[in-house]
Amino acid sequence: MTGASPRASPSPVAGLAQTAGHGASGHPPWASPAPGEVLLEARNIGKRFGGVQALKDVSLTIRHGEIYGLIGPNGAGKTTLFNVFTGLYPRDGGMVLFCGAPLNMASPHMVSAAGIARTFQNIRLFGNMTARENVMVGRHVRTHAGVIKAMLRTPGERAEEAAIRRRADELLHYVGIADRADDLARHLSYGDQRRLEIARALATEPKLLALDEPAAGMNATETAALRGLIEGVRNDGLTVLLIEHDVKLVMGLCDRVAVLDYGEKIAEDVPDVVRADPKVIEAYLGAGTG
Amino acid sequence: MSTTTRERIGLLLVALALIALPFVLAMAGTAWVRIANFAVLFVLLSLGLNIVVGFAGLLDLGYVAFYAVGAYAYALLASPHFGLHLPFWVILPIGASLACLAGVILGAPTLRLRGDYLAIVTLGFGEIVRIFMNNLSSPVNLTNGPKGINRIDPFQIGPLNFSASDTIGALVFSGPIKYYYFLLLVLLAVILVNRRLQDSRIGRAWVAIREDEIAAKSNGINTRNIKLLAFAMGASFGGIAGGMFAAIQGFVSPESFVLNESIMVLAMVVLGGMGNIWGVIAGAMLLSFVPELLRYTVEPAQRALFGKLLVDPEVLRMLVFGLALVLTMRFRPAGLWPETRHRRELDENRA
Numbered sequence: 125m126t127g128a129s130p131r132a133s134p135s136p137v138a139g140l141a142q143t144a145g146h147g148a149s150g151h152p153p154w155a156s157p158a159p160g161e162v163l164l165e166a167r168n169i170g171k172r173f174g175g176v177q178a179l180k181d182v183s184l185t186i187r188h189g190e191i192y193g194l195i196g197p198n199g200a201g202k203t204t205l206f207n208v209f210t211g212l213y214p215r216d217g218g219m220v221l222f223c224g225a226p227l228n229m230a231s232p233h234m235v236s237a238a239g240i241a242r243t244f245q246n247i248r249l250f251g252n253m254t255a256r257e258n259v260m261v262g263r264h265v266r267t268h269a270g271v272i273k274a275m276l277r278t279p280g281e282r283a284e285e286a287a288i289r290r291r292a293d294e295l296l297h298y299v300g301i302a303d304r305a306d307d308l309a310r311h312l313s314y315g316d317q318r319r320l321e322i323a324r325a326l327a328t329e330p331k332l333l334a335l336d337e338p339a340a341g342m343n344a345t346e347t348a349a350l351r352g353l354i355e356g357v358r359n360d361g362l363t364v365l366l367i368e369h370d371v372k373l374v375m376g377l378c379d380r381v382a383v384l385d386y387g388e389k390i391a392e393d394v395p396d397v398v399r400a401d402p403k404v405i406e407a408y409l410g411a412g413t414g
Numbered sequence: 415m416s417t418t419t420r421e422r423i424g425l426l427l428v429a430l431a432l433i434a435l436p437f438v439l440a441m442a443g444t445a446w447v448r449i450a451n452f453a454v455l456f457v458l459l460s461l462g463l464n465i466v467v468g469f470a471g472l473l474d475l476g477y478v479a480f481y482a483v484g485a486y487a488y489a490l491l492a493s494p495h496f497g498l499h500l501p502f503w504v505i506l507p508i509g510a511s512l513a514c515l516a517g518v519i520l521g522a523p524t525l526r527l528r529g530d531y532l533a534i535v536t537l538g539f540g541e542i543v544r545i546f547m548n549n550l551s552s553p554v555n556l557t558n559g560p561k562g563i564n565r566i567d568p569f570q571i572g573p574l575n576f577s578a579s580d581t582i583g584a585l586v587f588s589g590p591i592k593y594y595y596f597l598l599l600v601l602l603a604v605i606l607v608n609r610r611l612q613d614s615r616i617g618r619a620w621v622a623i624r625e626d627e628i629a630a631k632s633n634g635i636n637t638r639n640i641k642l643l644a645f646a647m648g649a650s651f652g653g654i655a656g657g658m659f660a661a662i663q664g665f666v667s668p669e670s671f672v673l674n675e676s677i678m679v680l681a682m683v684v685l686g687g688m689g690n691i692w693g694v695i696a697g698a699m700l701l702s703f704v705p706e707l708l709r710y711t712v713e714p715a716q717r718a719l720f721g722k723l724l725v726d727p728e729v730l731r732m733l734v735f736g737l738a739l740v741l742t743m744r745f746r747p748a749g750l751w752p753e754t755r756h757r758r759e760l761d762e763n764r765a
């Protein structure tokens with residue numbers, strides 16, 4: 125478990141945004157925007173659970189190539205916003221534009237095909253599959269072989285399987301857990317499980333990588349390695365959306381930060397401005413966290 | 415998968431044993447060849463159900479319905495009932511397709527259900543199919559109701575009739591022996607297909623759904639289609655087995671497709687080790703042969719020991735069956751030969 129040194133290896137992620145892979149799976153509307161252009165735009169998102177207004181009129185824009193931080197006290201609605209973006213929850217109102225095209229009532233697998241990949245706050249790996257198999261599952265959406273081809277083991281299917289496996293190994297190496305490839309996911313250490321989730325998400329060839337508290341439960345060394353990994357992912361051309369409670373990590377890593385409080389966006393700016401915003405300070409002090 | 419010389423020799427010996435088996439069994443009586451044939455049929459059923467339950471993790475308690483669809487398809491298309499006598503190689507694919515269709519019909523409305531709820535709905539489906547077979551005798555006599563369909567054609571390949579005996583040299587190839595070899599070929603094909611599916615993109619998607627459906631969805635798996643595919647594939651295997659059952663038996667009636675049969679096949683999958691092809695095969699063999707062995711040994715043994723029959727073999731059969739399941743679940747909860755993944759997990763827990 126060496127620390128991640130993403131840029132030391134030939135990056136399997138670099139150039140993902142440029143590959144033709146996305147077009148191949150038949151969803152033309154999501155052409156990749158140029159760096160600095162809007163990648164994801166959320167307009168007036170609302171979400172209510174019974175009596176709880178988890179999200180209220182949330183609008184934000186994430187630009188291509190940036191690391192965008194999403195912070196807020198516990199229960200502010202951060203995870204809910206992820207779930208709305210990725211199609212796990214239907215939203216009550218508003219719209220989401222991704223690469224200029226609306227993600228209307230898209231189901232999770234379609235969101236994944238469009239190019240948004242995510243990790244989960246409470247890690248959700250395929251516990252009884254090996255680390256490699258977990259990442260191989262991530263390739264599903266970019267590959268094609270069906271039942272008939274698998275039963276006949278056609279040359280095309282075999283080549284695709286070999287490519288899936290190769291890419292999985294590259295990604296395990298990329299996130300720094302190549303030596304755990306044959307271990308069951310459930311037997312990995314906590315930090316390695318978080319990395320494995322990132323590798324699996326990267327396997328779907330996303331344009332936007334959304335991470336829900338990836339540093340939760342990590343020690344200082346692991347957090348530093350994670351930071352290197354996230355920066356590496358961005359340098360390889362991906363956009364990162366990051367929910368994180370570790371304020372130091374967020375402020376040091378993100379280009380822009382949005383703050384949610386009771387389901388409302390109360391600030392959105394570069395880290396230094398957000399840090400000094402009285403509303404933000406009050407939200408955090410009021411919630412008793414920091 | 416590196417096959418060493420030792421493994422090759424092992425496989426060769428197993429193959430020779432399987433080829434010689436029916437003649438050895440025939441010495442004990444043709445009944446034993448028939449028992450072997452039914453054992454292979456149950457192995458086929460278990461392998462089909464394993465796709466749904468073992469791989470995709472969808473608890474299906476109505477699996478025998480697909481067996482019934484295959485069997486009735488064969489019976490209706492190759493018997494005097496409608497006067498149709500299509501060859502088996504036409505009917506088996508038709509039966510498989512119809513069963514596949516039934517699988518999709520069952521799968522589509524149950525996609526949102528899991529665990530207990532799915533089990534109850536599939537159980538209902540199994541019963542509905544059986545009741546249909548029981549009642550579709552009027553106003554149009556489709557299934558001949560509880561009386562079932564008789565005089566079903568045996569397999570016929572050119573001049574080779576599967577209901578008659580052929581003698582080649584000193585060897586007598588009785589009907590059941592011919593069916594045995596045919597079943598063995600089908601079994602080989604099914605094992606091959608299963609193993610290939612298991613190590614494929616689709617197979618991984620099935621296991622991913624079993625492990626965590628939300629994570630599977632979020633990582634780009636169209637869980638609806640992939641689950642339907644599991645139902646459809648499992649059902650097709652059931653349909654093929656059903657067709658062969660009809661031909662071997664020469665007679666089908668709704669009685670052969672009761673809930674008990676579904677439970678028996680599920681028990682074979684669970685006992686052997688869900689998800690592991692070889693475990694499932696072993697489970698099916700055990701639960702097919704051991705009860706028969708008991709049936710043939712318990713009565714003579716009691717008469718020899720006590721001079722009279724104390725316990726009916728049928729009662730003892732169920733007793734032993736229940737006990738075996740309880741003990742397995744107590745001491746080997748993942749089955750006798752669990753999937754490698756589970757085995758690794760158990761080993762590590764013990765260490």
Ligand SMILES: Nc1ncnc2c1ncn2[C@@H]1O[C@H](COP(=O)(O)OP(=O)(O)OP(=O)(O)O)[C@@H](O)[C@H]1O
Nearest residue numbers: 173176178196197198199200201202203204205245
């Ligand atoms: N499935 C759900 N059903 C009902 N209420 C929910 C559901 N998911 C979230 N909520 C509620 O919505 C609100 C926002 O929750 P959410 O998980 O989005 O917060 P969060 O910002 O991610 O918090 P944390 O930092 O603790 O992860 C909370 O009040 C929560 O109880």
Ligand SMILES: [Mg+2]
Nearest residue numbers: 202203204245
């Ligand atoms: Mg959260």
